[in-house]
Amino acid sequence: MSFSVDEVRFLAQAKQEIAAVTADLDLSKKSMIADVATLRKHFGDYGRAVAELAGARRSAEGKLPQDWLMCQESAQQTTPPAVSAERVRRLKTALGEHAIVHDVTCSIGTEGHEVITQGLRYIGSDLDFSRTLMAKHNLQGKNALIARVDALWPASRGADVIIADPARRSGGKRITNPAQLLPPLPSLLDAWPHQPIAVKCAPGLDFSEWTGLVSVVSVDGGVKEACLYSADLADGETREAVVIKNGHTDRITNRTDDAPEQNLAGAPGEYIIDPDGAIVRAGLVRHYAVRENLWMLDERIAYLTGNRIPEGTSGFRFIEEVPLKKLKSAMAAHDAGSVEILVRGVDVDPDQLRKKLQLKGAKPMAVVITRIGSRGVALICGPRQWA
Structure with missing residues (x-):
């Protein structure tokens, strides 16, 4: 469950008190009922939000900074840092070291953290006001511009690339058609015409009509996402697998000079x-x-x-x-x-x-x-x- 605007503001103001109170709580599934009762006693109506924050931070340990504001949903949806780092590497190669990135579905700022860390300039926007407030808190001091704006409203000028992460589920079911994403892929392309764009998607979507690059990324054996890059970011490739394992990155592409022979089947080898x-x-x-x-x-x-x-x-x-x-x-x-x-x-x-x-x-x-x-x-x- 996400936070209300009032809850976000409270969590930002009371962070030291929250850290002190939650330090002694187990915050496990078994203890959660008792922990929430303790937090409600201490924080009143904000007890639920504090419990949500503490649980989200625990689930995101090692993935996100522990002083960030986050709810369980945003923590679960966040892009792994290694995947974001790979995306920024491609953007820097294609657009230069000082490119301006506009993340039109910024959520709590996870993509922005990596963009800024690698030296690019960052604009983040989101339709969810609570998420933008969390992003401002999480990226404070990092020269990030955050605003509440619909992803389909072209609210920035001069950005070198648009990044979007449409919702991949509707009514509890996984979306398999890019035209049914939230917002839909065709609507995103119409809203940001003639601009380089990178759209994060679930790996199981039908990408057959995408004319740019489809890059599928895995981390330590688990497939994390597919990213659709417009042709001006693709370096002549249309398919790519990025395998990140134990800190090492392997990249397989479909460049024509690597094209396989027609018949590659045979009896089992060793x-x-x-x-x-x-x-x-x-x-x-x-x-x-x-x-x-x-x-x-x-x-x-x-x-x-x-x-x-x-x-x-x-x-x-x-x-x-x-x-x-x-x-x-x-x-x-x-x-x-x-x-x-x-x-x-x-x-x-x-x-x-x-x-x-x-x-x-x-x-x-x-x-x-x-x-x-x-x-x-x-x-x-x-x-x-x-x-």
């Missing part, structure tokens, strides 16, 4: 590789395979195979391929006691399959359930290992 989700969502499995000297098991399925595991990633040493109906007996023959199950292209529930296997052995193993041609198969492998 290892089975499950590409990072950003590579799969960006449609760059073939390009990644070419770069890493791998090949596909089936041209329609996003599993790869080869005789090495790419550096910094994981894979499974291939043992044998068996029909699905013989998997239970094969796993027993390999003395499997636990199993990691990966499924793609076949209607199999991993949890149900694990129960059916009734493993009683001693060895950790893995099984990749997939389709090769018209056959549903099980690829029995050793446990996951890292290169």
